[in-house]
Amino acid sequence: MNHTMSTPALAPIVAAAVHNVLSIQFGLVAQPLEKLPAVAAGYAAMLHGTVAMFGARVYGDICLSLPDALADKLVAHMLGLPDTSTASDPDKLDLAGEFCNMLAGQIGAALTGSGYLNDLGTPQVTRVREDAEDAEPFESRFEGGWTCAGLPYSLSLSLRFEPHESDNPQC
């Protein structure tokens, strides 16, 4: 029996997650960007959601960055409000966490399906990015940008994949 397990390609997993969450929960579509969106002037206008992923063979963080204006739109679509409505600050923070949570759930399920069983932490949301640099180099990192309703956002994954036992017979 062959137990060899290759590291899964993150780009198609993330693309599917973004598509599913935006279309099912918000009734919106995402357009991929060739380059990561430039950070808006001042972090105060950006929301950052992070969900920790932990498992025996995969662990790290899933981080989402989106502007307040997109959070306004997503809150409106989630609650069936007029597209031009403005969300309260607590709702925008809540949205950033829940959006990241849903994306992490989709990504986590896909990695579980690839043999990398994992669990997810509770979403953490900030207005100022606190983790500008990783504490250690992660072997598999993904960064992608999209626009939704004309507004840019980005998603980054910093994950470490551990080889399967049979790949490392000394363990």
Added chain:
Amino acid sequence: MNPTILSVDDSSLVRRAVSRAFARFECTIIEAENGEVGLHQTRQHKPDLIVLDYNMPVMDGVEMLKQLRADESLKGTKVIMLTANSNPETVTAVARLGVREYITKPFQEDQLLAKAARLVALVPKATE
């Protein structure tokens, strides 16, 4: 008698989305932001159905379920899990606690209502 439905989720947006889904039916919706508050609300209001998240601060959904099932007067309460977490161990733990309806976020209102309608009687509100 109209059913009482308890939505337990740390996201206020999700709770409101759940309330919105049931708003066109004759039912009473109550909310809780974590399992601990959810247990308190359950003891106080005896809901016919609980829509329950898993990952929550203070007390998660599985712990709330365990305490619910250990309480003789509440153990028969019907539950739908509504969570982004599809970890097989969580799904198995929830199934062992008697929950057969599991929805993975993102979710559509119709999906939630279809599962809820299997567990409680949902009567549409009369149109004015």
